Every structure is written in C-alpha cells, then in structure tokens.
Amino acid sequence: MVSIAILGFGVVGSGVAGVLTKNREQIDAAAGDAVRLKYIVDVRDFPDSPFAPLLTKDFSVVERDPDVRVVVETIGGCGVALEFTRRAILAGKHVVTSNKALVAAHGRELLELARLHNVNYFFEASVGGGIPVLRPLKFDLAGNQIICIRGILNGTTNYILTAMREEKLSLEEALRSAQSKGYAEANPTDDLNGMDAARKLAILSDLAWGREVRAEEIAREGIQNVSLKDVECAARLGGKLKLICEAKLLPEGGMTAFVAPQVVMPDSMLYAVDDAFNAVLITGNAVGDVMFYGTGAGSVPTASAVVGDVLDAVRHMGKRRDISWSGDPAVLSDPMAVSGRWFVRRGDVAAIADERPAVLAEEDAACYRVLEK
Numbered sequence: 001m002v003s004i005a006i007l008g009f010g011v012v013g014s015g016v017a018g019v020l021t022k023n024r025e026q027i028d029a030a031a032g033d034a035v036r037l038k039y040i041v042d043v044r045d046f047p048d049s050p051f052a053p054l055l056t057k058d059f060s061v062v063e064r065d066p067d068v069r070v071v072v073e074t075i076g077g078c079g080v081a082l083e084f085t086r087r088a089i090l091a092g093k094h095v096v097t098s099n100k101a102l103v104a105a106h107g108r109e110l111l112e113l114a115r116l117h118n119v120n121y122f123f124e125a126s127v128g129g130g131i132p133v134l135r136p137l138k139f140d141l142a143g144n145q146i147i148c149i150r151g152i153l154n155g156t157t158n159y160i161l162t163a164m165r166e167e168k169l170s171l172e173e174a175l176r177s178a179q180s181k182g183y184a185e186a187n188p189t190d191d192l193n194g195m196d197a198a199r200k201l202a203i204l205s206d207l208a209w210g211r212e213v214r215a216e217e218i219a220r221e222g223i224q225n226v227s228l229k230d231v232e233c234a235a236r237l238g239g240k241l242k243l244i245c246e247a248k249l250l251p252e253g254g255m256t257a258f259v260a261p262q263v264v265m266p267d268s269m270l271y272a273v274d275d276a277f278n279a280v281l282i283t284g285n286a287v288g289d290v291m292f293y294g295t296g297a298g299s300v301p302t303a304s305a306v307v308g309d310v311l312d313a314v315r316h317m318g319k320r321r322d323i324s325w326s327g328d329p330a331v332l333s334d335p336m337a338v339s340g341r342w343f344v345r346r347g348d349v350a351a352i353a354d355e356r357p358a359v360l361a362e363e364d365a366a367c368y369r370v371l372e373k
C-alpha cells in the first residue's frame with residue numbers, strides 16, 4: 001500500500017481527495033498497488049466532511065510518517081507551500097503540485113532538491129488545469145525543436161472576453177458574471193493583469209527551451225483596458241479578442257515571450273476556444289502544430305492532472321523522471337520589435353494594419369496585435 005497526504009483542503013485539494021476515493025479501483029489497477037489517502041493537512045476544521053478523520057493541522061505528522069510516500073501540495077502561493085515542499089522532499093517524499101506561482105518562482109530549485117533526494121517533483125496541474133500538456137511537451141515532443149507556444153491559459157479572462165462579445169457586457173459586468181459563476185477569485189488582479197498567464201507561460205518555456213524564463217520578465221499587458229467597443233470592432237472584422245500567451249524562437253536568433261490581448265481570426269486553431277476553456281498550441285519543427293484543449297481549472301478537472309502525477313510518482317518509486325532546466329536566464333527580445341499585423345481602432349472605426357502606429361493620439365483608440373495563424 002502507498003500512503004498519500006494532501007496539504008491544503010481547498011478547491012483542488014478536496015477534488016483530489018474526491019477523485020482518489022471515487023476512482024479507487026482504476027487508480028489501484030493503474031498503480032499496481034493500493035493508493036490510500038492517509039492525511040489531509042489544513043489550517044481549517046471540516047467537521048462535516050467525510051474526510052474529517054484524516055484531517056490534521058500539523059504538517060510534521062506527515063513529514064515524520066515513513067508510510068507517506070507522495071505529498072500533494074495544493075495550498076498555493078510561495079509561503080508555507082515552499083517550506084512544506086522543501087521539507088517533504090528532504091524527508092524523501094515525492095511531491096505533486098498544482099501551484100503555478102511556486103513552480104514559476106522556485107521550480108528549478110525544487111527540481112534540483114528532488115534530484116538530490118532521488119524523488120520526483122511533478123506539476124502537470126500547474127498549467128492548463130486538467131489538460132495534459134507538460135508531460136507531452138517534455139517527453140512526447142522531445143524529438144522536436146519547439147518553435148512556438150501560443151495559448152489561452154487563463155479561463156477567467158477568456159470567460160470575460162467571451163461574455164463581453166456574446167452578451168455585450170462591459171468588462172466590469174462580465175467580471176461580476178465570472179465571479180458569480182465561480183470562475184474568478186474575489187481578488188482577480190493576477191488574472192486581469194496577465195500575471196497568472198505569465199507564470200504558466202514561464203513554466204511552458206522553461207520546459208520547452210531548457211532555460212529559466214522568469215514570469216516577471218515576460219512582457220505583459222492584461223485585459224483591464226479592453227473595452228466593449230474594442231471587442232465589438234474586432235468582431236466586425238471577423239475576429240475575437242483573447243488574452244494570448246506567446247513564446248517563440250525568432251528567425252534572427254533568440255526568443256521572445258509575451259502575454260497580451262490579441263485579435264484571433266477564424267483561421268487560427270485558438271479561435272474556437274471560448275468561455276472558461278484553455279488551449280495550448282505548440283509548434284514543433286517535426287510535428288508541426290499540436291493543440292491541447294480542455295478545462296483549465298476547477299476542482300475535479302485539476303484533480304485529474306494531480307492524480308495522474310500521483311500515479312506517475314507511485315509507478316516510479318525509487319526512480320526519477322528527468323525534469324530540469326538550466327539556471328541560465330533566457331534573454332527575451334522586446335516583443336514590440338517582432339513584426340506582425342495590428343488591429344487599430346480609432347473611435348468606431350477599426351482596421352487591420354501591417355505596422356503598429358507609432359502613436360495613437362486619440363483618447364478613444366486602441367491597438368492590439370493580430371495573432372499569426
């Protein structure tokens with residue numbers, strides 16, 4: 001029997017407990033062993049939960065128990081989650097996480113610590129929620145030079161921009177709708193300003209090109225200033241405004257990475273990705289375009305990816321999957337220097353231009369890149 005502990009019994013952690021219980025038979029068969037949840041660590045009490053007997057507030061109980069071989073960290077952030085992850089690895093336990101903030105900021109260091117202690121640190125759920133994308137990128141596409149990664153990696157903003165277009169809502173109204181449906185946090189700052197998407201793009205880029213890409217260094221424009229008029233004018237030209245993450249090798253050498261609203265035309269595979277869905281379009285020099293599409297967040301879909309990682313860890317007890325990237329920072333070129341087409345709106349008039357206007361003097365004006373096919 002393999003014992004598991006979950007740290008953080010919130011949206012994702014409770015989903016993981018549910019999936020481990022509901023799909024017990026399939027999971028045991030896939031693991032070739034009984035996989036059992038032994039502890040759940042959380043600061044809160046859950047007296048009415050069926051998992052109440054497993055709850056503890058004391059992480060050291062998990063840390064000291066040699067039966068616990070895999071720890072699932074779903075606390076979030078870079079505070080106690082970092083401390084518990086380090087301590088779990090030092091205690092010889094595999095760690096699985098959905099915590100993109102932690103992986104983007106400390107992933108390399110934690111992978112190195114895991115290597116030194118012969119355990120795995122897996123984080124499939126940190127990008128694209130339930131969509132399997134990191135493992136295919138790292139292993140199945142390893143025979144390619146990755147040329148470009150484009151994605152819609154934030155379901156909240158994708159939902160907001162879809163609602164603005166389809167229901168003619170202002171940004172504020174669409175945000176309230178997202179919050180009422182549970183798609184947006186009470187504090188949606190990191191979603192709206194593109195930081196959440198930048199963290200995911202950093203993780204994808206680390207794995208694709210083997211060099212550290214710092215989320216803070218990715219050029220970033222959120223959707224805070226997108227107006228209903230922008231969305232409607234883009235629609236009149238046949239396009240959809242979407243928050244796009246893009247990282248790519250440049251023909252003249254080097255690479256760039258940026259997060260920004262872009263106008264997506266119907267010839268792009270990302271055009272049909274609406275509502276809270278996520279997608280990642282990866283271009284390899286052998287495979288061409290491959291798209292990964294699905295539910296990018298939510299309790300049970302995200303738990304699906306976490307449990308997949310738990311099973312990978314259980315099947316590789318005593319062995320390691322070689323996941324790492326160099327600490328040499330990738331040098332990112334200014335995305336503004338990258339040529340392309342631009343959507344330019346002045347008042348109610350919009351057009352697609354081959355160059356970005358040097359200045360947009362009008363008060364009621366906007367300019368967005370048009371996503372290359």
Ligand SMILES: NC(=O)c1ccc[n+]([C@@H]2O[C@H](COP(=O)([O-])OP(=O)(O)OC[C@H]3O[C@@H](n4cnc5c(N)ncnc54)[C@H](OP(=O)(O)O)[C@@H]3O)[C@@H](O)[C@H]2O)c1
Nearest residue numbers: 008009010011012041042043074075076080098099297298
């Ligand atoms: N929600 C999603 O759909 C989703 C999808 C993909 C990835 N993620 C990522 O997954 C992680 C978890 O997200 P979530 O939405 O599940 O967060 P959440 O609902 O806030 O759950 C985190 C849980 O950890 C608890 N916690 C806080 N400090 C703790 C401590 N010192 N010891 C033990 N437990 C502690 C929290 O309690 P309090 O509430 O009392 O603080 C809460 O119950 C984040 O990194 C997030 O970015 C989330």
